[in-house]
Amino acid sequence: MPNNTEIAPENYSNWFALYMLSKCSEDTLSLEISSIELGKLLNVSQQTASRRLNDLEELKWIKREVGAKGQYISITDRGINELFKMYENLRDILEKILIVGEVTEGMGEGGYYVSIKGYYKQFKEKLGFEPYKGTLNLKLNETDNKILRELINQIDPVVIEGFKTMEREYGDVHCYDVYISPLLNRKNKRKAAILDIKRTHHKENIIEILAKPYLRDYFNLKDGDKMVLKLNRINEC
Amino acid sequence: MPNNTEIAPENYSNWFALYMLSKCSEDTLSLEISSIELGKLLNVSQQTASRRLNDLEELKWIKREVGAKGQYISITDRGINELFKMYENLRDILEKILIVGEVTEGMGEGGYYVSIKGYYKQFKEKLGFEPYKGTLNLKLNETDNKILRELINQIDPVVIEGFKTMEREYGDVHCYDVYISPLLNRKNKRKAAILDIKRTHHKENIIEILAKPYLRDYFNLKDGDKMVLKLNRINEC
DNA sequence: ATTACTAAAACCCGAGTAG
DNA sequence: TCTACTCGGGTTTTAGTAA
Missing domain, CATH: 2.40.30.30 (Riboflavin kinase-like)
Structure with missing residues (x-):
């Protein structure tokens, strides 16, 4: 099984942030969102949302351009892959x-x-x-x-x-x-x-x-x- | 969209615990596992794993019978539903x-x-x-x-x-x-x-x-x- | 408006341990 | 052995605020 690299506990919240971003993104997997908006979506503060985006960038799950009035975010292949792995694992679970x-x-x-x-x-x-x-x-x-x-x-x-x-x-x-x-x-x-x-x-x-x-x-x-x-x-x- | 009840931050780790349990469970979605074993799977201590199982029970995502040498766990319909919702959402993301x-x-x-x-x-x-x-x-x-x-x-x-x-x-x-x-x-x-x-x-x-x-x-x-x-x-x- | 730093508060984890 | 409690320490969060 090549898919067995599970998400580490310290990345649970990052994974969910990535998930939420892709849920809200366009078909190009990119979007403009402020940390306040993301905070609302995730039910956390603006500060935490900001930290999440930082973490996601460090994990190389997203790329971003921070501007004065929000940031432009696009999910990387690596990021998509994280979601895809989970999708496949869930499918396997449901199938059995x-x-x-x-x-x-x-x-x-x-x-x-x-x-x-x-x-x-x-x-x-x-x-x-x-x-x-x-x-x-x-x-x-x-x-x-x-x-x-x-x-x-x-x-x-x-x-x-x-x-x-x-x-x-x-x-x-x-x-x-x-x-x-x-x-x-x-x-x-x-x-x-x-x-x-x-x-x-x-x-x-x-x-x-x-x-x-x-x-x-x-x-x-x-x-x-x-x-x-x-x-x-x-x-x- | 009926599926928009997202997992709350305080349940991220519970969700992943549920996911891990279903991954390891039989086709009946039940399994015997000790808190030490689950801890190893999740990369957390026995105590934390034990707390996770408690939480999952309270959330009604699992049912359990705690015995002297481990516990028998079965995932409830509600639990399966949580996984299924995520599966569907991920599928929608990948589809777009x-x-x-x-x-x-x-x-x-x-x-x-x-x-x-x-x-x-x-x-x-x-x-x-x-x-x-x-x-x-x-x-x-x-x-x-x-x-x-x-x-x-x-x-x-x-x-x-x-x-x-x-x-x-x-x-x-x-x-x-x-x-x-x-x-x-x-x-x-x-x-x-x-x-x-x-x-x-x-x-x-x-x-x-x-x-x-x-x-x-x-x-x-x-x-x-x-x-x-x-x-x-x-x-x- | 934003992002993101600092510091205090809140929360969570795991060691020790009881049952 | 197990589970799961308490509690101290560490981590994470948020409020305040600077840029």
Whole structure:
């Protein structure tokens, strides 16, 4: 790991100052700001803000031209790098998090999709298993839901292609490979998939899971049981 | 912006402690750690580490069970949220950064691709312009290159589909919509595209740009001139 | 207006140590 | 062993103020 040079305690406040400056800066990563203004942003005095800018300059995280009425600041590559390192580390942390959901009633809209012939064959081929013709609904809390949506945005979906029949048109359906297991028995896991139905009527924080067996029987589940999902990043290219 | 509750100065060190804990934690965001161990990780004393854990508990960023030989810590939703907020803010910062590249010699491998008939029609259709049959090469510095690769990973490429002829097979080519302009004359911008050739022989930090006009003439460029790229997130769905 | 110095106040850290 | 308290010392902050 090349990214393991963590910020030293004496630079915590400098790091946050750098962060605030980049947050307020233009797309060129430069800005004009007075020490009073920065002080307000950071909730510290003008004097402290001034010292922060001095420190940042010494760390070579910023460059500056101090003028009579403020200073022109631009963040250096080194500075950007500090932010980028943190970004990558946070991403790694969020990526490793397991998503926990609670088994909830209803077989869901998703079951309907699975049983449509035009889709079914593709599910079989592209997911690598013959899905049970119904889905398990999991209710996520707000945090897990946000993280799941974030993760989903970052990985390539398994695309089940839409098609037309005489009667109607069926759109693409996106799936995400996961492993599912009971929170209290994590060893017992099963390949499955999240069925991403584009904002249908049920609430955003309920997701539907496809798997080969009928999961309620397979894991002996009842409503309220907690299940754990682990997203699979590695889809075939 | 709902995310504007920034960390207060008195919590900087607590935030970093939370960050370190999540970095070291399992996928369940829990871990067993003694205050001495945490102290070593954070470069502070056992006493300070202990105080940090107390603070984190009071902030409700962690839950803990203190035992005789260490403590079992798990990060709460609230804690994860703190990390997630920072992650999102850093992502926004990195996303807004302009990529700066230096005009460099050579028309590049990419020009060859453009002129292939099977591709050309698609370039025309999918990029919205008839590309000049050659590319402008830009050399990126390490930081800009890292950020560009990161951004590229997050957005959907414009896919120019591969095809077969009698003689050989041509693979998919990925492009990314950008606006390009001279660093010193940012107003003068032009729709263009990054041609993402899968790791061909030229160095990773040189990218090739497609545009309708011959950019060297259009902008009156010479080698070493700095150009600015702004990635377009909004691809058609 | 600014930035940034000095000095006093406030805060934080870690040694010693109890439980 | 652990955690976590007290307290002295050191660091950081801010107020006052100069440039």
